Amino acid sequence: MRVRPLHDWDLPPEEAAALQRELRAQLILTWDDPPIRTIAGVDVGIREERGRCAIVVLSYPALEVLSSLVIEERVTYPYIPGLLTFREGPLILKAWERLTLLPDVVMFDGQGIAHPRGMGIAAHMGLWLEKPTLGVAKSRLWGEHAPVGEALGDLSWLYEKESGATIGAAVRTRPGTRPVYVSPGHRMDLPHAIELTLATCRGYRLPEPLRLAHRLTQPGEQFPLF
DNA sequence: GCGACAG
DNA sequence: ATCTTGTCGC
Numbered sequence: 212m213r214v215r216p217l218h219d220w221d222l223p224p225e226e227a228a229a230l231q232r233e234l235r236a237q238l239i240l241t242w243d244d245p246p247i248r249t250i251a252g253v254d255v256g257i258r259e260e261r262g263r264c265a266i267v268v269l270s271y272p273a274l275e276v277l278s279s280l281v282i283e284e285r286v287t288y289p290y291i292p293g294l295l296t297f298r299e300g301p302l303i304l305k306a307w308e309r310l311t312l313l314p315d316v317v318m319f320d321g322q323g324i325a326h327p328r329g330m331g332i333a334a335h336m337g338l339w340l341e342k343p344t345l346g347v348a349k350s351r352l353w354g355e356h357a358p359v360g361e362a363l364g365d366l367s368w369l370y371e372k373e374s375g376a377t378i379g380a381a382v383r384t385r386p387g388t389r390p391v392y393v394s395p396g397h398r399m400d401l402p403h404a405i406e407l408t409l410a411t412c413r414g415y416r417l418p419e420p421l422r423l424a425h426r427l428t429q430p431g432e433q434f435p436l437f
Numbered sequence: 438g439c440g441a442c443a444g
Numbered sequence: 445a446t447c448t449t450g451t452c453g454c
């Protein structure tokens with residue numbers, strides 16, 4: 212799919228952070244109730260500056276794989292907490308260009324607005340892709356929360372200590388494992404982000420879109436998945 | 438200065 | 445994320 216360029220990616224850390232603060236005003240944090248027939252999972256794996264991005268599109272709510280793709284490219288921007296998008300974003304866009312089936316919702320491996328400047332990878336990419344997005348991270352970056360209940364579906368709100376604003380939720384997607392951190396990206400609200408996360412879990416800690424995309428980024432894995 | 442810190 | 449083997453537990 213084609214996207215309209217919003218800005219350069221090769222920005223020094225300070226400028227990258229300033230850009231994130233500017234982009235925050237463009238986020239739409241409401242759900243306008245579009246029909247959901249497909250949902251995509253996006254993940255990136257990098258080893259020795261060799262990045263591999265995988266996108267898997269599943270039907271919803273059946274969760275059958277409709278298409279998948281993997282692309283590789285050199286990645287040089289360093290990993291800096293809070294600036295993950297500047298490392299993985301360019302590669303994700305390259306993969307997105309190869310996509311022929313436009314998903315209704317896109318799930319990312321990382322934060323949405325649960326980020327120091329409200330612009331985690333799911334929020335940022337949502338602006339580029341102009342699609343509803345949500346972030347499902349394996350660990351916390353920003354925000355505080357009370358302990359999470361042990362049952363599937365139990366959750367604790369993630370809130371920003373200073374403002375008191377609720378920015379996401381720590382969700383138990385599988386008993387006996389650590390919760391995942393869910394937050395809306397763009398054109399999304401928290402209730403729907405949580406609902407989509409739980410509705411796409413199939414017995415594993417990670418929801419299917421991300422679990423499958425992650426598998427494809429691992430060395431030796433083959434695609435397509437169907 | 439110290440601790441925190443998505444992937 | 446990646447580096448890495450075995451191992452504890454259901």
